[in-house]
Amino acid sequence: MDTNAAHRLKRGFAKAAHLVGLFLAMAVICLPGFWIVLSSLRPTVEIMAKPPVWIPRELSFEAYVAMFSGVGSGGIPVIDYFTNSLVISVTSTVIALAVGMAGGYAFARYRFRFKSSIFLGFMLTRTVPGIALSLPLFYVYAKLGIIDTHFGLILAYVALNVPFTIWLIDGFFRQVPKDLAEAAQIDGCTRWQAFWQVEFPLARPGIASAGIFAFLISWNEFALASQLTRSTNSKTLPVGLLDYTAEFTIDWRGMCALAVVMIIPALTLTFIVQKHLVSGLTSGAVKG
Amino acid sequence: MATVSLKGLVKRYGPVPVVHGIDLDVADREFIALVGPSGCGKSTTLRMIAGLEDISGGEIRIGGRVVNDLPPRSRNISMVFQSYALYPHMTVAENMGFSLKIAGRSKDEIAARVAEAAKTLGLEELLERRPSQLSGGQRQRVAMGRAIVRNPEVFLFDEPLSNLDAKLRTQMRIEIKKLHAKVNSTVVYVTHDQVEAMTLADRIVIMRDGYIEQVGTPEEVFRRPATHFVAGFIGSPPMNLQEAVVDDGKLAFANGDTLPLPRRFREQVTAGRKVVFGLRPDDLYPAGHGIHSGEDTDVHTMERPISLTEPLGNETLVFAEFGAREWISRMLNPKTLRPGEKVDLSFDLSQAHLFDAETGKSLRT
Numbered sequence: 001m002d003t004n005a006a007h008r009l010k011r012g013f014a015k016a017a018h019l020v021g022l023f024l025a026m027a028v029i030c031l032p033g034f035w036i037v038l039s040s041l042r043p044t045v046e047i048m049a050k051p052p053v054w055i056p057r058e059l060s061f062e063a064y065v066a067m068f069s070g071v072g073s074g075g076i077p078v079i080d081y082f083t084n085s086l087v088i089s090v091t092s093t094v095i096a097l098a099v100g101m102a103g104g105y106a107f108a109r110y111r112f113r114f115k116s117s118i119f120l121g122f123m124l125t126r127t128v129p130g131i132a133l134s135l136p137l138f139y140v141y142a143k144l145g146i147i148d149t150h151f152g153l154i155l156a157y158v159a160l161n162v163p164f165t166i167w168l169i170d171g172f173f174r175q176v177p178k179d180l181a182e183a184a185q186i187d188g189c190t191r192w193q194a195f196w197q198v199e200f201p202l203a204r205p206g207i208a209s210a211g212i213f214a215f216l217i218s219w220n221e222f223a224l225a226s227q228l229t230r231s232t233n234s235k236t237l238p239v240g241l242l243d244y245t246a247e248f249t250i251d252w253r254g255m256c257a258l259a260v261v262m263i264i265p266a267l268t269l270t271f272i273v274q275k276h277l278v279s280g281l282t283s284g285a286v287k288g
Numbered sequence: 289m290a291t292v293s294l295k296g297l298v299k300r301y302g303p304v305p306v307v308h309g310i311d312l313d314v315a316d317r318e319f320i321a322l323v324g325p326s327g328c329g330k331s332t333t334l335r336m337i338a339g340l341e342d343i344s345g346g347e348i349r350i351g352g353r354v355v356n357d358l359p360p361r362s363r364n365i366s367m368v369f370q371s372y373a374l375y376p377h378m379t380v381a382e383n384m385g386f387s388l389k390i391a392g393r394s395k396d397e398i399a400a401r402v403a404e405a406a407k408t409l410g411l412e413e414l415l416e417r418r419p420s421q422l423s424g425g426q427r428q429r430v431a432m433g434r435a436i437v438r439n440p441e442v443f444l445f446d447e448p449l450s451n452l453d454a455k456l457r458t459q460m461r462i463e464i465k466k467l468h469a470k471v472n473s474t475v476v477y478v479t480h481d482q483v484e485a486m487t488l489a490d491r492i493v494i495m496r497d498g499y500i501e502q503v504g505t506p507e508e509v510f511r512r513p514a515t516h517f518v519a520g521f522i523g524s525p526p527m528n529l530q531e532a533v534v535d536d537g538k539l540a541f542a543n544g545d546t547l548p549l550p551r552r553f554r555e556q557v558t559a560g561r562k563v564v565f566g567l568r569p570d571d572l573y574p575a576g577h578g579i580h581s582g583e584d585t586d587v588h589t590m591e592r593p594i595s596l597t598e599p600l601g602n603e604t605l606v607f608a609e610f611g612a613r614e615w616i617s618r619m620l621n622p623k624t625l626r627p628g629e630k631v632d633l634s635f636d637l638s639q640a641h642l643f644d645a646e647t648g649k650s651l652r653t
Contacts, residue, residue: 177371177373179369179371179373180373180375182338182340182360182367182369182373183367183369183373183374183375183434184375184386185339185340185359185360185361186338186339186340186360186361186365186366186367187361187366187386187387187390187434187438188361188387188390188391188438189361189390190359190361191359193390197386197390198375198377201377202376202377
């Protein structure tokens with residue numbers, strides 16, 4: 001066999017191995033999601049069966065129908081939970097982004113005393129596990145009377161997300177050359193206009209990804225929400241999942257159905273924002 | 289009227305002064321180049337004129353109006369950055385029209401003025417492209433287009449050609465010169481490249497460590513450098529400079545070599561004075577291969593072994609040891625010389641410069 005053929009064969013094998021590797025990795029990532037969707041559509045007996053039933057024998061949307069049928073006929077106040085989740089996640093994300101943009105910009109552009117200590121301080125707050133904060137937070141919130149309110153959760157999530165958004169957005173503003181804002185100022189912009197016309201559009205991928213992360217963290221957060229919410233006033237979807245647990249039984253199918261309902265908006269948002277995540281937008285700004 | 293005038297301009301970063309109270313008057317429609325080695329304060333000075341850098345003291349006037357505390361947008365200037373600083377998310381046309389858009393001009397007017405500037409710079413084909421799709425020279429041209437669209441009183445250039453390759457730089461240099469002739473604005477141009485400064489500017493400002501060393505026409509700074517530093521900075525290859533002591537009608541160098549004291553300085557300097565002797569490579573040549581400098585000749589010829597030659601085609605640079613250092617001489621109508629060969633070197637002392645060894649100031653009157 002000549003060396004060309006040998007190399008061709010080798011390249012073919014490498015490609016096959018690459019595809020198999022990719023498939024395995026994707027399977028590991030996607031299978032749990034797929035299993036949740038599948039489990040929401042089949043009877044509990046099949047879900048609990050050992051060994052597992054891979055190919056479902058019957059599929060039904062009963063769990064979804066039941067979920068929306070109201071309390072008493074197996075339903076839960078899913079609309080309330082959904083609204084709470086949406087209001088809390090969106091509001092806290094918007095606030096975290098606003099603060100993150102201001103903070104990230106300041107860290108990227110200005111020099112001030114104790115800059116690196118403050119930055120490090122922000123990062124250190126993230127090393128404390130959220131659950132460890134839940135009890136102190138519960139006490140404080142109880143004293144303030146903001147348990148079981150949207151405001152309380154929004155406050156907690158903003159605090160949770162701000163260090164992260166600052167860190168991420170700071171990195172993106174650093175990539176936008178300083179010259180561009182200066183050129184804009186010479187072109188007649190105020191400092192404020194230069195930011196919105198030039199620096200903001202260029203840092204948008206970073207701001208969009210910070211937004212997705214902040215939204216997903218708030219949307220999926222359970223530990224704090226389970227402590228700080230009580231009723232349909234403020235209970236979010238992850239806490240709502242617990243409605244499917246009773247003293248002796250867990251309605252796995254219902255829980256999976258609610259999980260699917262939770263996944264859909266998060267997935268939709270990610271798809272919408274994804275197109276803003278174009279990297280390399282700053283290429284061509286400077287140098288030849 | 290767009291004069292630029294700096295009075296006692298000072299810039300300090302914390303306690304460290306980087307520009308020490310400089311004075312400069314730029315006339316209307318004048319092309320002035322600030323040159324100097326990196327860190328000499330030339331870019332800082334330009335940025336202070338632009339308003340991108342606060343001033344720590346002194347006064348800046350543009351068109352007679354004090355602009356010390358005005359933001360860049362109120363100074364009616366435009367600037368071409370070293371990095372070009374094109375807005376990557378806008379097309380070439382949007383880049384060029386951005387200042388007009390911010391000023392709230394109508395779409396028709398913007399389109400017309402962008403088209404006009406594009407025509408001047410040969411950018412018509414590129415108007416819909418984005419900066420990332422352009423070559424270095426094209427980006428440079430767009431940056432200039434963005435500057436001229438505004439029709440400013442003063443153009444500021446911050447080392448605009450230093451990111452281009454040598455060939456393109458020469459070409460763009462010519463275009464900048466043509467552009468200045470066409471738009472007829474006042475220009476302040478910063479560069480570290482003395483060739484750019486010499487070829488483009490009406491007057492050159494040579495800066496060093498935050499001070500102005502000399503202001504003059506290219507001819508003046510080349511022919512009559514005010515200081516030892518200017519003498520070494522302007523001219524390529526650089527002027528031969530060597531410390532010497534005046535001794536009885538002679539210049540004695542550290543290693544014992546001597547030269548006659550140039551005639552024009554004989555009255556002026558007394559024995560024992562420490563000086564720096566300077567002679568341009570053009571005024572040092574193998575006998576018979578130099579530029580004849582006129583009637584008032586004060587030529588001294590001596591035989592030296594040469595150490596190296598650099599043939600450049602129409603001329604050859606000849607390196608020879610003298611006074612404990614290598615001197616560069618320029619040989620016109622070159623003949624082939626081998627290293628080690630002994631050559632009669634002519635020192636045209638009528639063109640020589642003497643500088644005070646301590647102050648660095650020229651002793652020429």
